[in-house]
Amino acid sequence: MTLKAAILPVTPFQQNCCLLWDDKTMRGALTDPGGDLDRIMRTVDELGITLEKVLLTHGHLDHAAAAGELSRRLQIPIEGPHRDDLFLIEELPAQSAKYGFPVFDGFTPDRWLDNGDIVEVGGMEFSVLHCPGHTPGHVVFFNDEARLAIVGDVLFNGSIGRTDFPRGDYNALIHSIREKLWPLGDDVTFVPGHGPLSTFGAEKRSNPFVADENFA
Helix, strand or coil: CCEEEEEEEECCCCEEEEEEEECCCCEEEEECCCCCHHHHHHHHHHHCCEEEEEECCCCCHHHHCCHHHHHHHHCCCEECCCHHHHHHHHCHHHHHHHCCCCCCCCCCCCECCCCCCEEEECCEEEEEEECCCCCCCCEEEEECCCCEEEEECCEECCEECCCCCCCCCHHHHHHHHHHHHHHHCCCCEEEECECCCEEHHHHHHHCCCCCHHHHC
């Protein structure tokens, strides 16, 4: 098995929806399908991938708004985020209308995730890390063999997630990054919710919010 990944920026917020699949079985999952489902599905069909599930890092509009519709269309389950983001999931139809997104019926994830859980994509395992701060129920998906993490809006190339949204917590976010992500290793490449990829090592050296030199 070999993990493959393709990033599909979606919605006016250019959120990094990530397509993950095994190149032997061509079975995979989508992380954070916030919108633009027709374009997403064209890519999935062109690559010949069979989607098994939807994975959600957290409940914000640009990450989760179209997840329920995709789940209904393909009859596949939604896994994640942590249950503490239920209040955000419940608000998605109203938030979609407010910000001019397509309004889909509400949904409840088929599986809420907790720290230490394992999710499977194409027979490959991703560890789940509960990383609150940006939202209380935010989770990160990590594949050790590929040294790849899907971090949503916890960490960015040169920045960190906002904490001024409802139930955001700056101190919790810093703790999540430094105590849960950094121990995974400097060589881990991460896909953020927006913008370019980076590595944990690069952010430890130069990210103005969480660089090691700031905590010496």
